[in-house]
Amino acid sequence: MEEQIKRKIFRLKCGFVCFWILPVLFIVWGETDPEWIGLYVGNARIAYYAETIVILLTALCVPFSLKLFAWVLRRKIDAVSIADALQLYEIWSTIRLILLALPLWAGLVMYYLLLSNKSLLCALIAFTASLFCLPGEKRLRNELHIDKEV
Numbered sequence: 032m033e034e035q036i037k038r039k040i041f042r043l044k045c046g047f048v049c050f051w052i053l054p055v056l057f058i059v060w061g062e063t064d065p066e067w068i069g070l071y072v073g074n075a076r077i078a079y080y081a082e083t084i085v086i087l088l089t090a091l092c093v094p095f096s097l098k099l100f101a102w103v104l105r106r107k108i109d110a111v112s113i114a115d116a117l118q119l120y121e122i123w124s125t126i127r128l129i130l131l132a133l134p135l136w137a138g139l140v141m142y143y144l145l146l147s148n149k150s151l152l153c154a155l156i157a158f159t160a161s162l163f164c165l166p167g168e169k170r171l172r173n174e175l176h177i178d179k180e181v
Contacts, residue, residue: 032113036171039121043166050128050161054139054154061143071144081141082149089134089153093160096130099123100164104174116175127164131157 061068071077100123108119138154141147172179 035114035117036168036177039117040166040168040171042121043124043171046125046128047161047164047166050132051158054135054158057139061139068143069146072146078145078147081145082147085134085137085141085150085153088137089156092130092134093156096127097160097163099130100127108175113175113177120171120175124164124166128161131161131164133157135161 071081103119103123108116108123111119135154135157138150138152138157141150142154171177
């Protein structure tokens with residue numbers, strides 16, 4: 032079981048690193064002045080709708096991703112065996128990061144298309160919320176109520 036825990040933690044950490052590295056690479060690329068930067072600057076209608084969608088997406092996804100995981104942990108994961116709990120924990124941790132990635136990517140793309148600080152703020156909120164999802168062995172053992180074998 033220790034080997035399974037180590038593998039799950041490794042996969043979760045890889046997913047978390049990708050969650051951070053890919054947007055940073057996108058930001059670096061966006062700052063090198065590709066042709067599409069600022070494509071919709073000055074178009075008030077598109078800016079209004081895009082910013083509204085990004086703000087609503089952030090307002091829905093960030094609290095939902097954090098509360099959903101706590102609810103699933105309490106209702107579903109705690110009710111199964113350890114092996115199944117590890118599998119469900121990995122799946123729902125990935126779903127939680129995907130839910131946070133939606134406002135992150137929407138915010139970054141809209142920031143570069145509209146040069147809108149509101150969209151960038153929403154992306155930063157998603158980045159910050161991801162810090163509450165930082166994977167680790169101690170956290171996994173605590174949330175799944177697994178004692179360390181000696």
